[in-house]
Amino acid sequence: MFIGHYAPAFVAAAIAAREDQGAKRRIGLGTMFIAAQLVDYGFFGLALAGIEKMRISPGIAVMNAMDLYHYPYTHSLVGTSLWAAGFGLLVMLFGGNRRGALLAALVVVSHWFLDLVVHVPDLTLHGHDPTLGLGLWNHPAIEIPLELALCFGAFLYYIMATRPDQASAKSAWIAPLVLAVTLLALQLYNWFGPQPEAYDPAIAVTSLFAYTLLTALALWAARGRTVR
Secondary structure, eight states: OOGGGHHHHHHHHHHHHHHTTTOSSOOOHHHHHHHHTHHHHHHHHHHHTTSSEEEEOTTSSSSOOEEEEEOHHHHBHHHHHHHHHHHHHHHHHHHOOHHHHHHHHHHHHHHHHHHHHHSOSOBBSSSSSOOBOOOGGGOHHHHHHHHHHHHHHHHHHHHHHEEEOGGGGGGTTHHHHHHHHHHHHHHHHHHHSOOOSSOOHHHHHHHHHHHHHHHHHHHHHHTTEEEO
């Protein structure tokens, strides 16, 4: 799963906007976008360092040839939970917002459960067998509409739950539209673009760039928006 991970980010940002009206430091969409892909930031960073590992194995799944055979520190349930706790603590310390920190931590944890739905069995509870995964990557007719519905349904929820302030009303739809189009374009490329034949560090670098680009666009899209 790729852009489906951002569904909890949109929902959590909308909830934070509603519950923290008037707060000096509301936890916004950009922070939630980081939370949504935090463990993938960690995985690709650790993969570049040779600590966690992947390879390309054509045929391992219909929709994805990545064989993620060693990533206990980021994609075990225990590992993901530790990343969530650490990120939530940072958000609380620097954002001064307990509810926002809790929401951000929950978004981090959601990554593991959404991966559980689509991955072939390669996820673990604590870094050791059994391996888990429901394998929707082998069923494109289900996975594709599911991921699109999750992401863009949550996007619409966020847009409907917030509104632009008067100062940014004229350009209110430009940034969200750019974000939505970029999400769709990157996902389509991920599904239908050329697939690598072997692992290359460029895969990690490109993925990290994509996550960072989307976070920057999320910051832009959320600027000047407040709760309805």
